[in-house]
Amino acid sequence: MSFIAFLILGLLAGALAKLIMPGKQGGGIIVTMILGVVGAFLGGFIGGSILGINMGSTFSLPSILFAVLGALIVLFIYGLITGRKGSRV
Secondary structure: OOHHHHHHHHHHHHHHHHHHOOOOOOOOHHHHHHHHHHHHHHHHHHHHHHOOOOOOOOOOHHHHHHHHHHHHHHHHHHHHHHOOOOOOO
């Protein structure tokens, strides 16, 4: 997948992950886009390495699903890291 296509897939994955898992993860649209790109990379790694699925050079349903899955994982971890700041006992 080309770099531009990868970025577009990451932006799409970040937006879909934020729609699926709304909440107080912090950050704005820029952070969500960055997390989406990181999540797309993670999802591509999971799909390509662990499950042996060829992500190919085009947008496909498996590549979008794994990118969103990766973005959800990254968004969840980011929420755990940033969600505990300022909490009182």
